[in-house]
Amino acid sequence: MQVRRTVLILPLFAIALTQIAAGQQPTETAPAATTQTPAATPAAAPVWQSTTVPAGGGKPQDATKPAPPAKPEKPAKPEKAAKPKKAEYTGPTEVVVLPPSPMLDENGSQRLDPDGKPMFNPPLKQQRDKKGHPLFDDKGKPVYQTAKDPGYDEHGKKIHTAKEKAPKLVPVHIARGTFSVDGVVGKAALNYDISDLKYLYMYVPGMGVVVVSNVTFPGAKEQKNAFNGNTLTVTVMEHKLELASDNGFLGKKPESAFVRIDRESTLPSKFPVVGYGTLRVAPYAWPGAKPNAVLAGTLPPPPLPKNLQPTLLVQPCPKGQTRAAAAVKAQPGATALPGPCMVAGAKGATGSTGAQAAPVPQQNLGR
Secondary structure, three states: OOOOEEOOHHHHHHHHHHHHHOOOOOOOOOOOOOEEOOOOOOOOOOHHHOEEOOOOOOOOEEOOOOOOOOOOOOOOOOOOOOOOOOOOOOOOOOOOEEOOOEOEOOOOOEOEOOOOOEOEOOOEEEOEOOOOOEOEOOOOOEOEOOOOOOOEOOOOOEOOOOOOOOOOOOOEEEEEEEEEEOOEEEEEEEEEEEOOOOEEEEEEOOOEEEEEEOOOOOOOEEEEEEEEOOEEEEEEOOEEEEEEOOOOOOOOOOEEEEEEEEOOOOOOOOOOEEEEEOOOOOOOOOOOOOOOOOOOOOOOOOOOOOOOOOOOOOOOOOOOEEEEOOOOOOOOOOOOOOOOEEEOOOOOEOOOOOOOOOOOOOOOOOO
16 A cells, blocks of 8 residues: 655745745744655445455355345155054965876876886975965965966065976888888888887887887997988897888988897787887887878779788777776786776776776787
């Protein structure tokens, strides 16, 4: 700030002039005193130009502007009512599990595994709900698991079933097939539609049953190039068994066959028999051949002798009936034939109990 000094010159000059006019010597005057005036303060700004600087800095605010209206306070939220505690579950905690049930085939007979042992469906288990509790329907009956809806586990998590890859099937179609032993035809007019080849059976009197498959199995020996085009040729006990067909068996390239002979199995037949099935042990299946299609432009051949015509060893059971346990062997070393048909659930039926039903007559080969 600059300090303004003001020298009082005019009053001293006036006093000197007065003394000269009166004939007096002008007196020495002391040097003019100087006075320091306080620093000039800036004039107050007009009211309309007054500003206010915020305490935290920033852009000045005009003090004349009206302050923004205060925001109305939000009304306090009403306190939420406390949720009532969930009632504790007092129902049953153990799920119902049904025992395994017999697995039946398309004819209503007990299904057997390749080793001839009975097969059963897995135990049927009750479903659980989203809370992990046993599930019941509106009538109070247990709801059981299915392949598409297994329900939830004990922790309430959804059970996801893994998708199983369908097994690869080996279809075989035998058309106008012949079965020969050492070059002699033992069976003809064989016509089988096999959706998935497991085992082929070739029975020769005095030799037993020869079991053949395209994959290895216990007790079987490999014979290379046995499946060759439309023929299957195996050697058993120095005898040549050949099964021929108008259609190919497995493919264009030769493939091995796995062969096992069951010398203990015999059939009440004087002539060779051919069959197929899913068992590698007795009792074997001996399905009858289907009629062959008539070829266009050809004359029908004379009828085959009865001993060459394939027939059913045992007729299939009617719908709703199943096979009883195996019948008693007719003679030592003979294969026991399947029991008679009876109503499912009857006493003596495979895998069931109840009253025994009347047997159904059987039809043997060679008659």
